[in-house]
Amino acid sequence: MAIQEKRVLATEELEKMRHSASHVMAEAVSLIFPETRFGIGPAIEDGFYYDFELPRPLVNEDLPVIEARMREIIARNEPFIREEVAKEEAEKIFLAQPYKLELIRELPDAKVSTYRQGAFVDLCRGPHVKSTGQIGAFKLMSIAGAYWRGEETRPMLQRIYGVAFATEEQLQDYLHKLEEAQRRDHRRLGKELELYSIHDEAGPGLVMWHPNGAAVRRAIEDFWKDEHALRGYELVYTPHIAKVDLWKTSGHWEFYRENLYSPMDIDEQEYIVKPMNCLGHIIIYKTQKRSYRDLPLRYAELGTVYRYERSGVLHGLTRVRGFTQDDAHIFCTPEQLEDEIAGVVELVRFMMKTFGFEHYDMYLSTRPEKYAGSLEGWKVATDALANVLQRLGIEYKVDPGEGVFYGPKIDTKLHDALGREWQGPTIQVDFNLPQRFNVTYVAADSKEQQVFMVHRAVLGSMERFMGCLIEHYAGAFPAWLAPVQAVVIPIADRHLEYARRVESELKRERFRVRVDSRSERMNAKIREAQLQKVPYMLVVGDKESQSGNVSVRLRTGKDLGSMSLSDFKAKAGDTIATRALEV
């Protein structure tokens, strides 16, 4: 507990220092551009930023110049001086600063506070460090455009991002971590490991899965299907296009229009490509009159959907225009709702553990501004989600207004090996679509009741999840997921025949294996397999081909020495079957 408090204190100090650094940066910018209009400049994770309206666009070469000015200000060790002034007084001080004036007018109190260091004054609640000399190691990182107050309709200001830490050593650590993140970037590894590609000529945001990526994806999908069958889900398939009327009934046409692709004309009927899988599942449900005895019904589908995403937001595998959700819809009675949600949460935990995500946070997202359905319905659904989280003793935060238009949801954010957050599993309660499509069951009293629907995805989408996995594992997939699990490396051409025997014997047992038959030296073949992060390298030379052995090298560099092929099959087979995270 004491340690916890200390850490909070430390981060408060750090935040103060970062915020102070942003003021110093603002002063530096004002020295270079006296006509600067200032936006806001808060501390953020790892650093700070400040938004400016400037007479010309910034270029990267400006950053060292601004940094140099900042160092001068820091060297002068100017004190930060807090002053409280009446609003009218503040409006005079910031007469030439329209953005500051806007902020002053919105503040509720009669007095506002300002902070001054040297000749620079800023409207600010504080707190700050005592003087500029207390600012630690920092570095200006990048320039970006940012809308004033985050609103698309307001002017775009220029933002400078910086990072700041208490010591130079911590700053260096951070910069190294950044380099490591670049090394793990799934877009880079996707190319190097030949997992997938995206092409201008086919369209941005549309993924081509190459054999290697497809092998990983298939391993995940097979596992996913087995686990769902085990938990009472039934697999279904639904078409990629459907009449637009369906989406008008559902509310997507009204609430989700900007993400839908334009209708296409088929026999004078308008069809659209599906942005979600739920409607198909509803239709399947409705093909029969359902009794309460049939419920819950759990329909699962690896369903590919297409959503329009604005061009600037596309990013590798994590933000695309066509993606496959690991989707399922649970139809249940109100009484079953909480147990069903709990079941999904358990499945989520199991999946996260299997893939090696130890840390994740859950968020309860509540009713957004644009919503469908009654307030009463929203309350029931939101309470159900909250109750389950409490019942299972899961700590969570509330994300107000972040729900989907048809219902509230639990979102899960994963922390990968570098501690970065990824949007992962999502569980949504929906009372709205059942109403719109009149989805019912016959209750014990033989009256028709409306079902509750739970939409859920435990991985999110195959694309985003694989992007996350690639970075989490740095491309070195656990053996059960590795695109190529073993490479057989003949030392000389005369060992090729034996190598092929090893290959076919392993293939028969469903190992993903291949022979490196190139006319290369063994060292080159090992290097190639290392770079491709193949878990097992099976070196075969004179000794092995005579004894029926393989010499096993792990991608960790460890040499396990010679063993019989059946010993290898048992050993590697176990690692694969148990989905061990380490080879």
Next chain:
RNA sequence: GCCAGCGUAGCUCAGCGGUAGAGCAGCUGUUUCGUAAACAGCUGGCCGUCGGUUCGAUUCCGACCGCUGGCUCCA
């Protein structure tokens, strides 16, 4: 969509107002090798697309397309 930067061989990247280069990969030979790169030769480019300036544009300017970092929005 908005702001800024970028786009040269399959990949990573030099270059430049006078018509294009390296390493790796690929191909062809030679080499047959014991745990992270054998050697030699060869091939490979509407310098993102379209337009403008110029005697001449891969180079300068503009538009468009795409990518990167952000903003806004999301699985």
